[in-house]
Amino acid sequence: MPKALPVLHLHDSLQREKVVFTPLQSGTASLYVCGMTVYDYCHLGHARAMVTFDTWSRILRYWGLETRYVRNITDVDDKIIHRAAERQEPITALTERFIVAMHEDEAALGCLPPDLEPRATQHIPGMQALIATLIDKGHAYVAENGDVYYAVRSFPGYGKLSGRSLDELQVGARIEPDERKRDPLDFALWKAAKPGEPAWASPWGEGRPGWHIECSAMSTEALGCAFDIHGGGLDLQFPHHENEIAQSQGAGCAFAHYWLHNGHIRVRDEKMSKSLGNFVTVRDLIPIYGGEALRFFILSSHYRSPLQYSDDALAAAQNSLVRLYTTLRGLPPHELVPELGADWEARFVAALADDANTPGALAVLFELAREINRLREQGSELASPLGTLLRHLGGILGLLQQDPERFFQGEDEDADWIEAKLAERQTARVQRNFAHADAIRADLEAAGIVIEDSASGSTWRRR
Structure with missing residues (x-):
């Protein structure tokens, strides 16, 4: 870590500008992120949120802040109920399966587990207590059928996060036939039980929580009535995060100090989403x-x-990694020499300090890789310690932590066969049977194996 870190800036969605990050409590950082609704496999849009806020948590920790990162799981929801009914399986079996799959995807993406991962079904009492407070304060009401609604017009600041006025929101708003709300803009805090749906006892009758109340309750239970950063995808800014603010501040909590939102993954200029059917899952892409x-x-x-x-963009990312791991290949581990890489690390960190400018940070990694390659060609002993720096800086982004040979070879089911062929080829070369050695090389290349010869021996990787 550089002796003097630059001031960390972030773009606060609420203030609509880049601001200096000032923790509410010196030396600490608290981060809450809206997690997955576990009724299906994670797609690349979910992966973006996972990676984005895993990276933010890494940055906060690099800045020396004792960071508490909380990301919830929504395990009761209309989509979950409908999917379980379609598949004729218990809701808990459905959600447990997709929670396991989500954790597998998270690990494959190099994301560290959050410090806390509360599930909605484990926090029903806290949600009910929050709803009761909102009723007492005049921000919520109980409908005739046992539903409880938040009265949007009771909260003067509604719309401040998304920049929408009540007049704008009123256009197109309507009340569904089965709803008992007083105003089309009001939203459900508690839903009265319906046949076949999960339900919990409450002061307003059997039912289950609305989606928005979940995060208000879980975030404040985990991090307190005021915490530093609330994050999530841009699609959650309205209405989910807007409703969270109304609920939490309506109940008397200061709530989140800063708001971060990651942009969408787009497919042919449309947002990737399950509702549009234009998504690709993480587990389909990983192999x-x-x-x-x-x-x-x-x-x-x-x-x-x-x-x-x-596909071209993903192939380009793969090729970029190949370039960086090729630079690290064959460089022995070396003790980090801060003075040697001070300028590289300072520029890398400056990029991250500018609202987590990861493209700028990656550009520094490639400049450093070019310098390492130049030094290695010259036979300089500085290549190895700078290689250690490259790995160190990459680690701040969750990259370049694999052994280079493992990266190139992966979990190849043909590894034993390939290694045997390489040994056979080496024997042929020692015996000066170059025709046989060339034939082995041709066989391997036909199988998609690239052989790279050097003074230290031969290595291989998949093309």
């Missing part, structure tokens, strides 16, 4: 490109910008 390449692809664009998905 083709590898989880680290997906992470690199996400970090190659600023987190607030839209990111266009394509």
Whole structure:
């Protein structure tokens, strides 16, 4: 870490500008992120949120802040109920399966687990207590059928996060036939029980929480009535995060000090989403490109910008990683020499200090890789310690932590066969049977194996 870190800036969605990050409590940082609704496999849009806020938590920790990162799981919701009914399986079986799958995807993307991962079904009492407070304060009311609604017009600041006025929101708003709310803008805090749906006892009758109340309750239970950063995808800014503010501040909590939102993954200029059917799952892409390449692809664009998905873009990310791991290949571990890499690290950190400018940070990594390659060609002993610096800086972004040979070879089911062929080829070369050695090389190349010869021996990787 540089002796003097620059001031950390972030773009606060509420203030609509880049501001200096000042923790509410010196030396600490608290981060709450809206997590997955677990009724299906994670797609690349979910991966972007995972990687974005994993990176933010890494940055906060690099800045020396004792960081508490909380990301919830929504395990009761209309979509979950409908999917379980379609598949004729218990809701808990459905959600447990997709929670396991989500954790597998998270690990493949190089994301560290959050410090706390509360589930909605484990926090029903806290949600009910929050709803009761809102009723007492005149911000919520109980409908005839046992539903409880938030009265949007009771909260003067409604719309401040998304920049929408009540008049704008009123246009097109309507009340569904089965709803008992007083105003089309009001939203459900508690939903009265319906046949076949999960339900909990409450002062207003059997029912279940609305989606928005979940995060208000879980975030404040985990981090307190005021915390530093609330994050999530841009699509959550309205109405979900807007409603969270109304609920939490309506109940008397200061709530989040800063708001961060990551941009959408786009497919042919449309947002990637399950509702549009234009999504691709993380687990479908990992066998083709590898989880680290997906992470690199996400970090190659600023987190607030839209990111266009394509096979070519993912292949380019994979090739970029190949270049960096090729630089690290064959460099022995070396003790980090801060003075040697001070300028590289300062420029890398300056990029991160500018609202987590990961494309700028990656550019520094490639400049450093070019310098390492130049020094290695000259036979300089400085190549190895700078290689250690490259790995160190990459680690701040969750990259370049694999052994280079493992990266190139992966979990190849043909590894034993390939190694045997390489040994056979080496024997043929020693015996000066170059025709046989060339034939082995041709066989391997036909199988998609690239052989790289050097003074220290031969290595291989998949093309």
